[in-house]
Amino acid sequence: MADEAKAKGNAAFSAGNFTDAINHFTEAINLAPTNHVLYSNRSAAYASLGKYSDALSDAQKTVDLKPDWAKGYSRLGAAHSGLHHYEDAVSAYKKGLEIDPTNEGLKSGLADAQSAQARSRGPAVPPSPFGDAFSGPEMWTKLTADASTRGYLQQPDFVNMMKDIQKNPSNLNLYLKDQRVMQALGVLLGVKLSTRMPEEDDEMPEASTERKRPADTEHVKEEKRPEPEPEPEPMEVSEEEKEIKEKKAKAQKEKEAGNAAYKKKDFETAIQHYTKAIELDDGDISFITNRAAVYLEMGKYEECIKDCDTAVERGRELRSDYKMIARALTRKGTALAKLAKSSKDFEAAIEVFQKALTEHRNPDTLKKLNEAERAKKELEQQEYFNPQIADEEREKGNQLFKEMKYPEAVKHYTESIKRNPKDPKAYSNRAACYTKLGALPEGLKDAEKCIELDPTFVKGYTRKGAVQFFMKEYEKALKTYQEGLKLDPQNQELLDGVKRCVEQINKASRGDLTPEELKERQAKGMQDPEIQNILTDPVMRQVLSDFQENPKAAQDHMKNPLVMDKIQKLINAGIVQVR
Numbered sequence: 001m002a003d004e005a006k007a008k009g010n011a012a013f014s015a016g017n018f019t020d021a022i023n024h025f026t027e028a029i030n031l032a033p034t035n036h037v038l039y040s041n042r043s044a045a046y047a048s049l050g051k052y053s054d055a056l057s058d059a060q061k062t063v064d065l066k067p068d069w070a071k072g073y074s075r076l077g078a079a080h081s082g083l084h085h086y087e088d089a090v091s092a093y094k095k096g097l098e099i100d101p102t103n104e105g106l107k108s109g110l111a112d113a114q115s116a117q118a119r120s121r122g123p124a125v126p127p128s129p130f131g132d133a134f135s136g137p138e139m140w141t142k143l144t145a146d147a148s149t150r151g152y153l154q155q156p157d158f159v160n161m162m163k164d165i166q167k168n169p170s171n172l173n174l175y176l177k178d179q180r181v182m183q184a185l186g187v188l189l190g191v192k193l194s195t196r197m198p199e200e201d202d203e204m205p206e207a208s209t210e211r212k213r214p215a216d217t218e219h220v221k222e223e224k225r226p227e228p229e230p231e232p233e234p235m236e237v238s239e240e241e242k243e244i245k246e247k248k249a250k251a252q253k254e255k256e257a258g259n260a261a262y263k264k265k266d267f268e269t270a271i272q273h274y275t276k277a278i279e280l281d282d283g284d285i286s287f288i289t290n291r292a293a294v295y296l297e298m299g300k301y302e303e304c305i306k307d308c309d310t311a312v313e314r315g316r317e318l319r320s321d322y323k324m325i326a327r328a329l330t331r332k333g334t335a336l337a338k339l340a341k342s343s344k345d346f347e348a349a350i351e352v353f354q355k356a357l358t359e360h361r362n363p364d365t366l367k368k369l370n371e372a373e374r375a376k377k378e379l380e381q382q383e384y385f386n387p388q389i390a391d392e393e394r395e396k397g398n399q400l401f402k403e404m405k406y407p408e409a410v411k412h413y414t415e416s417i418k419r420n421p422k423d424p425k426a427y428s429n430r431a432a433c434y435t436k437l438g439a440l441p442e443g444l445k446d447a448e449k450c451i452e453l454d455p456t457f458v459k460g461y462t463r464k465g466a467v468q469f470f471m472k473e474y475e476k477a478l479k480t481y482q483e484g485l486k487l488d489p490q491n492q493e494l495l496d497g498v499k500r501c502v503e504q505i506n507k508a509s510r511g512d513l514t515p516e517e518l519k520e521r522q523a524k525g526m527q528d529p530e531i532q533n534i535l536t537d538p539v540m541r542q543v544l545s546d547f548q549e550n551p552k553a554a555q556d557h558m559k560n561p562l563v564m565d566k567i568q569k570l571i572n573a574g575i576v577q578v579r
Contacts, residue, residue, distance in 0.1 A: 002032035010361025021045040036066035052082030070100035087115035250543040251281035301335040308332035329356035346376035390420035424453040
């Protein structure tokens with residue numbers, strides 16, 4: 001399914017495995033070639049690997065399929081920026097902002113593209129000692145791809161510092177004391193820099209007591225320090241704005257109190273705090289999703305679902321972070337799965353989990369989706385289980401088998417197995433049908449399943465032996481018949497099977513095979529892993545050489561039962577011929 005391949009691609013992308021992500025998205029596109037989201041995701045993966053031409057192609061396809069989707073233009077702008085097509089990048093970002101004027105990603109991308117465009121048109125500037133390490137979207141791509149810096153991109157102060165350095169690389173000196181910037185610099189330059197700063201308890205070397213000569217100090221110039229920027233004058237705030245700000249601050253405190261109560265498993269208190277936070281500030285859906293989490297822990301699933309629906313609806317209105325929307329949907333799906341009593345009930349939970357994954361690819365959500373699908377399948381099997389109907393279907397299959405209507409018989413045996421998967425007779429009978437139809441691999445599989453379900457069911461061994469005999473695997477068939485005789489030594493069907501196998505094996509030993517039979521048996525033998533191992537064994541190769549060139553050594557080999565057993569296998573396979 002395209003959704004499954006897409007889910008795998010998103011998970012790989014989140015883990016930084018961009019090549020795997022591209023492979024999964026490509027698989028999904030092959031299954032759903034008109035899904036614009038798949039091209040968008042693959043474009044992002046290509047861009048993360050620096051393959052901007054491929055990223056551009058996918059981004060263009062995205063906007064062609066969905067011209068009114070803002071994110072497509074964000075992908076298009078990023079790809080153009082990576083290729084240094086800044087004018088095209090600016091145009092793409094502006095088109096996206098026409099669709100979604102408040103989109104922060106498009107605004108940021110437009111600012112970066114315009115800045116890069118201005119630099120490309122401006123007067124020549126002294127080259128940076130670090131080359132173009134900080135230029136364009138390549139910087140953000142490298143920082144996102146490296147596990148050591150990926151987490152920093154969630155920290156606003158770090159992002160602001162890197163934006164400042166990107167605008168003016170000479171400002172790097174202002175931030176070199178920050179370990180995160182040093183780590184980022186190492187990633188961008190492809191070198192490992194030491195970012196360890198001395199701690200308070202680290203022993204520092206004592207300052208030298210040797211006085212500097214005047215000549216040493218005459219030419220020392222005081223290092224120029226950047227002049228501090230003037231503090232902006234405080235803006236006047238209206239009473240209404242002050243009140244809103246105070247309410248938001250109080251709401252955050254209520255949320256923190258709710259989190260503390262939740263950790264202590266004081267759920268009722270946590271509910272009270274989250275409810276107060278919601279009343280104070282309805283612009284933060286995290287208060288609602290947190291209360292939903294408490295209801296989920298308390299087993300109040302209906303209340304949890306109601307809060308999650310409210311959070312999603314309110315989040316859409318506020319254009320909240322897609323991760324928050326995904327979190328609310330995941331909690332709703334979990335509650336629905338808890339309420340599920342039948343396989344059909346799980347369908348709603350599965351649908352909600354899938355929606356959550358389209359918002360944000362989260363491993364936990366993917367795990368919950370897989371668990372729900374597995375539970376649904378198990379319940380379907382339990383709900384379908386009916387031994388009485390299974391027996392009726394098997395009898396219908398038996399009647400059709402007697403009438404030599406084997407395909408129809410297979411259908412009834414299959415239905416019997418669905419109704420009672422633990423009945424070895426249905427597998428045995430279907431194996432007989434498959435054998436009659438020449439579907440030997442399927443027949444062998446059913447015969448083995450029959451024996452697995454009931455190792456004492458003799459009929460299973462006759463079925464398996466017959467399939468192996470028709471597959472011309474005479475030695476394997478002989479072993480199967482012998483296993484069955486251990487359970488029923490007088491079983492005539494098993495005895496006849498042994499006799500047929502021995503005749504075929506002796507035929508090869510006597511060299512009575514026709515050229516066609518010999519050629520067919522040799523070809524089949526060469527496909528057998530056991531035969532391949534014997535022929536590639538250096539010891540056995542020497543043994544075979546001795547049989548041809550050293551009769552005395554050959555006599556010694558014949559005394560070794562292990563060697564002779566392998567020789568017999570080669571004879572039966574037609575590889576070695578006795579004359």
